[in-house]
Amino acid sequence: MGLEAKLMKEGFLTTTVDALAAWARKSSVWPMPMGISCCGIELMAVGDPKYDIARFGSEVMRFTPRQCDLMIVAGTVTYKMSHVVKKIYDQMPDPKWVIAMGVCTSTGGMYRSYSVVQGIDQFLPVDIYLAGCPPRPDNLLNALIQIQEKIGKTRVSDFQDIPNPELINN
Amino acid sequence: MKEKILEVLQNAFPGTEFEVYEFHGDLRLKFPAELVVPVADILKNDPELAFDLLEDVTGIDWATRKNRFSVVYHVFSIKNSFRLRFTVDVDDETLHVDTVTGIWLSANWYERETYDMYGIKFTNHPDLRRMYMPEEYEYHPLRKDYPLMGIPGDLSLPKK
Numbered sequence: 001m002g003l004e005a006k007l008m009k010e011g012f013l014t015t016t017v018d019a020l021a022a023w024a025r026k027s028s029v030w031p032m033p034m035g036i037s038c039c040g041i042e043l044m045a046v047g048d049p050k051y052d053i054a055r056f057g058s059e060v061m062r063f064t065p066r067q068c069d070l071m072i073v074a075g076t077v078t079y080k081m082s083h084v085v086k087k088i089y090d091q092m093p094d095p096k097w098v099i100a101m102g103v104c105t106s107t108g109g110m111y112r113s114y115s116v117v118q119g120i121d122q123f124l125p126v127d128i129y130l131a132g133c134p135p136r137p138d139n140l141l142n143a144l145i146q147i148q149e150k151i152g153k154t155r156v157s158d159f160q161d162i163p164n165p166e167l168i169n170n
Numbered sequence: 171m172k173e174k175i176l177e178v179l180q181n182a183f184p185g186t187e188f189e190v191y192e193f194h195g196d197l198r199l200k201f202p203a204e205l206v207v208p209v210a211d212i213l214k215n216d217p218e219l220a221f222d223l224l225e226d227v228t229g230i231d232w233a234t235r236k237n238r239f240s241v242v243y244h245v246f247s248i249k250n251s252f253r254l255r256f257t258v259d260v261d262d263e264t265l266h267v268d269t270v271t272g273i274w275l276s277a278n279w280y281e282r283e284t285y286d287m288y289g290i291k292f293t294n295h296p297d298l299r300r301m302y303m304p305e306e307y308e309y310h311p312l313r314k315d316y317p318l319m320g321i322p323g324d325l326s327l328p329k330k
Contacts, residue, residue, distance in 0.1 A: 079325035080325075
């Protein structure tokens with residue numbers, strides 16, 4: 001069964017570095033849990049044994065942005081908080097992806113108000129918008145699978161790691 | 171309780187008119203804003219009344235009324251298990267009310283919140299800074315003349 005049964009002799013495979021890197025990246029997406037409000041509870045539920053985000057290789061929730069490549073913004077982002085979210089996003093190394101979890105982060109949701117950012121795409125590049133208030137955990141897993149598909153199609157050359165002079169000077 | 175409260179207050183402030191309102195069994199008093207500190211002092215320190223818990227301080231913007239702002243205090247007497255609200259009207263010219271932080275320490279943050287949201291200033295407050303909005307913010311969002319969606323560009327967003 002498995003690799004051992006098939007590999008009677010020394011095997012080899014042909015692939016490209018791009019494909020190999022993309023496969024490695026998409027199979028171990030490490031999320032930055034930006035649980036700001038109630039969506040954060042569903043985000044925690046995704047980590048529990050019932051939904052088990054570990055099946056997709058993403059169980060390593062890193063609480064330092066320097067080891068993450070997926071930011072899950074889970075919760076209402078106010079104007080005051082937006083600077084913090086952006087600061088943490090800027091500290092994540094390239095390549096990085098963003099899930100806007102829930103309607104508040106996607107569009108402002110029911111908070112049509114002076115204090116809430118009407119969609120975090122005003123200051124972050126968002127890859128997946130996730131509907132629901134809050135979204136069910138399986139919905140977040142679906143978003144993760146879509147992110148993995150996207151990462152699988154990404155080429156290494158898309159990310160040249162060019163330093164942003166603005167960030168360095170600040 | 172109602173009779174006792176009014177009796178104590180009338181004895182302490184003869185000649186002052188205390189307006190009394192009742193709604194669904196909740197008692198509300200209204201009196202001139204200058205008296206807020208002495209009345210609060212008696213409500214808390216009178217051994218019979220003992221309103222020792224200040225639950226909330228907030229404001230109301232009546233928009234078109236003269237003296238458009240009111241400040242509302244919610245106090246609770248643990249001894250009597252009785253809840254009382256009292257309100258004062260804020261003078262339009264000064265927008266000042268004396269602070270009750272000297273009587274209930276918990277008033278500190280409640281009054282900062284009221285200042286942040288309505289722009290009512292509390293004289294002698296130890297630390298009257300904004301509670302929620304950024305410190306350099308110019309407006310007071312819960313005023314009726316403030317638009318629901320805010321004023322475009324008044325709050326900064328990070329650069330994309």
